[in-house]
Amino acid sequence: MPKASAKTSERRAAVIKALGHPSRLLIAETLMKGEMCVCDLKDLVGADMSTVSKHLTLMREAGVLNCEKRGLNIYYSLACDCLGDFLRCVDKLACGGKKTTCC
Amino acid sequence: MPKASAKTSERRAAVIKALGHPSRLLIAETLMKGEMCVCDLKDLVGADMSTVSKHLTLMREAGVLNCEKRGLNIYYSLACDCLGDFLRCVDKLACGGKKTTCC
DNA sequence: CATCTATTTGGCTTTTTAACCAAATAATGG
């Protein structure tokens, strides 16, 4: 585990932030099953195409997604197969329940 | 892996968002070594105490942190020991490098 | 070449998040 310099902390936070939005998380979860093109992801998310495109760009720039153009479509896919482990941890935490106060 | 309903997606995203800020991530990384009180975390982060307090509240409400009051201090700790796996995945992605375009 | 389809970009508005300061609360010790 690398030590947390300010720089790596920023970079890590960018990756995490890229997944910390409901639509983007849904996209990532869905891409675990395989690549998809933007228009299919648009249907999945149910937002404006331009909005989805911006989410995808952000995720790609964070290093979370790869993309490849084939014909008219651009296919996005996960850059890493570790997302399962990532989500397992998230789910453990998410189920912990919201504590409104500590004492 | 539970299916991603809108509700669970929201909840998961909240957990992830709680870690997707440089200061909060630094706090979480530091707490892997053990609990700390707010004033120590304030020194670590180097922000106003009230700012740090709000970060901690947000993380606690997301389910990421627990806290316990002892004497005058409140000690925060990680709610789950899975953060290592989480960060391993994040680091893999963070090292992937920023691709500015796909083609 | 003109056109069609898929996607990205730019611009703008609204919402959310972050930060600080000052004031409130809570437990402790004199």
Add this chain to the structure above:
DNA sequence: CCATTATTTGGTTAAAAAGCCAAATAGATG
């Protein structure tokens, strides 16, 4: 009970993120 220390809350302001629309770009196809 008063003062002190640790922390949270409320309020305000500034900065960042998200969404939509319209326009631009890039291949594919007739």
